[in-house]
Amino acid sequence: MKPLYLRVLLLIGLFVSGSSLAAIDTYEFADDETRLRFHQLNGELRCPKCQNQSLGDSNSPIATDLRREVFRLLKEGKTDRQIKDFLVARYGEYILYRPELSSHTLMLWLAPLLLLLIGVVVVLVLIMRRRSLVQSTTLNVAEQENLKTLLDGSGTSTEVESNKRD
Amino acid sequence: MKRVYLFVPLVIFIVLAVLLGRGLMLDPNNMPSALINQSVPEFNLPSLASEERMLTRSDVVGEVSLINVWGTWCPSCMHEHPYLMELTRQIPIIGVNYKDARADAKQWLVKLGNPYVLNVFDEMGTLGIDLGVFGAPETYVIDRQGTVRYKHVGVVNEQVWLERLKPVVDRLRGEG
Numbered sequence: 001m002k003p004l005y006l007r008v009l010l011l012i013g014l015f016v017s018g019s020s021l022a023a024i025d026t027y028e029f030a031d032d033e034t035r036l037r038f039h040q041l042n043g044e045l046r047c048p049k050c051q052n053q054s055l056g057d058s059n060s061p062i063a064t065d066l067r068r069e070v071f072r073l074l075k076e077g078k079t080d081r082q083i084k085d086f087l088v089a090r091y092g093e094y095i096l097y098r099p100e101l102s103s104h105t106l107m108l109w110l111a112p113l114l115l116l117l118i119g120v121v122v123v124l125v126l127i128m129r130r131r132s133l134v135q136s137t138t139l140n141v142a143e144q145e146n147l148k149t150l151l152d153g154s155g156t157s158t159e160v161e162s163n164k165r166d
Numbered sequence: 167m168k169r170v171y172l173f174v175p176l177v178i179f180i181v182l183a184v185l186l187g188r189g190l191m192l193d194p195n196n197m198p199s200a201l202i203n204q205s206v207p208e209f210n211l212p213s214l215a216s217e218e219r220m221l222t223r224s225d226v227v228g229e230v231s232l233i234n235v236w237g238t239w240c241p242s243c244m245h246e247h248p249y250l251m252e253l254t255r256q257i258p259i260i261g262v263n264y265k266d267a268r269a270d271a272k273q274w275l276v277k278l279g280n281p282y283v284l285n286v287f288d289e290m291g292t293l294g295i296d297l298g299v300f301g302a303p304e305t306y307v308i309d310r311q312g313t314v315r316y317k318h319v320g321v322v323n324e325q326v327w328l329e330r331l332k333p334v335v336d337r338l339r340g341e342g
Binding site: 049061062065066069088090092093 | 199201290294296298301
């Protein structure tokens with residue numbers, strides 16, 4: 001016979017665990033791989049109601065329903081591809097956080113690459129220009145001669161200085 | 167240095183401002199429905215009025231009509247309800263009572279009036295998922311063959327009916 005306080009504690013424990021389980025949905029997975037896939041899918045699918053949250057992130061009733069649906073499909077042995085297709089058929093491509101590469105999402109996928117290319121070109125052009133600037137500051141023989149005559153002359157030294165700085 | 171280049175940041179700023187400004191004007195609820203021109207999904211669910219009476223797709227298809235997704239938990243549905251009472255004289259409205267308690271929903275219809283020809287009781291939201299519902303109220307226009315032709319997310323009022331739903335309904339009725 002266990003002491004009374006142990007039994008009371010056990011009773012309290014039952015209630016506590018029950019209520020905390022009710023707050024989060026609990027799913028029993030066949031194996032760890034399925035659990036991982038479930039969480040990955042929830043992270044990649046968007047909640048249709050609260051558009052800046054993923055399914056896994058959102059507490060809204062529709063997200064709860066869709067998580068349950070994802071779980072059901074996983075249990076039926078559907079592949080990630082099939083599960084995504086199932087949801088796209090109902091909610092549109094919009095539900096995918098990582099949209100498929102197609103004609104109307106081409107720009108979305110290529111834009112970062114395009115911008116990167118533009119950036120690289122701009123940087124290259126700037127480097128080239130600076131390099132040619134550096135080269136032009138070293139004077140050739142003719143220019144040095146010219147400089148000398150200018151320096152030997154009167155009142156033009158400041159002008160030469162400022163030219164050089166450019 | 168060419169002076170023109172000095173305007174590049176300004177041009178970039180203006181282009182971004184126009185694009186982002188347009189983005190702000192868009193209604194985030196206005197998502198293209200994946201179900202447009204698709205058949206109303208098959209279902210097998212009880213009617214709201216009676217647990218024993220099972221309804222299927224064939225019960226709701228046959229006429230140009232509206233499918234209205236509602237619930238007593240949804241404040242906008244309360245707001246929409248009086249106009250549905252008027253609208254029901256012009257077009258059959260099929261209700262999908264979405265994720266609701268049966269007693270509450272029945273009481274709502276007794277108290278406020280029943281604009282629906284019949285009500286599908288979708289307690290778990292399974293038909294809702296097949297329809298691509300993400301919030302109530304949502305209203306679908308279906309044709310005689312049971313194809314979804316239009317979807318409106320949000321409250322149906324006189325303006326929505328006249329400007330968006332009625333043109334579609336008139337066209338479908340004209341198709342004979």
